[in-house]
Amino acid sequence: MAEVYDPGNIFAKILRGEIPSHRVYEDDAVIAFMDVMPQGPGHTLVVPKAPSRNLLDANPSTFGPLFTVVQKVALAAKKALDADGVTILQFNEPASGQTVYHLHVHVIPRFDGIPLKPHSGGMEKPEVLAGNAEKIRAALGS
Numbered sequence: 001m002a003e004v005y006d007p008g009n010i011f012a013k014i015l016r017g018e019i020p021s022h023r024v025y026e027d028d029a030v031i032a033f034m035d036v037m038p039q040g041p042g043h044t045l046v047v048p049k050a051p052s053r054n055l056l057d058a059n060p061s062t063f064g065p066l067f068t069v070v071q072k073v074a075l076a077a078k079k080a081l082d083a084d085g086v087t088i089l090q091f092n093e094p095a096s097g098q099t100v101y102h103l104h105v106h107v108i109p110r111f112d113g114i115p116l117k118p119h120s121g122g123m124e125k126p127e128v129l130a131g132n133a134e135k136i137r138a139a140l141g142s
């Protein structure tokens with residue numbers, strides 16, 4: 001498979017508003033929304049608006065705004081879910097486990113003694129995603 005950016009990827013569609021998401025944050029450069037197959041409660045994806053497949057082909061100017069929001073969302077999700085810690089994950093190309101080819105960073109609240117669920121496992125109920133998004137939005141605003 002050629003390693004080129006495909007504007008038809010699912011996150012590009014979310015960025016263009018063509019499909020819905022449970023959004024928690026947006027600024028000029030970055031959006032964040034709930035992962036529909038969370039590896040734990042409050043699993044959020046932080047996505048730069050600039051198109052790149054992943055970290056390997058991204059313009060380095062993307063990373064400052066992106067990781068500023070990763071930290072904001074990590075702090076808010078930890079507070080909102082009353083978590084003990086936060087795992088940050090980021091995958092590049094199929095061999096690494098990447099499944100959606102628009103750069104994104106996973107922010108996953110963690111709880112002592114509770115393992116992560118599988119990557120791209122089962123779909124969460126929309127009402128659970130909406131509830132966690134609301135809590136994280138509230139924590140971002142405070």
Ligand code: 5GP
Nearest residue numbers: 010021034035036037091097098099100120
């Ligand atoms: P990757 O494997 O590329 O690092 O992660 C892609 C993530 O996107 C997975 O965790 C998967 O659950 C999530 N995902 C896949 N399709 C959708 C979707 O349509 N909406 C949202 N919000 N997340 C998705």
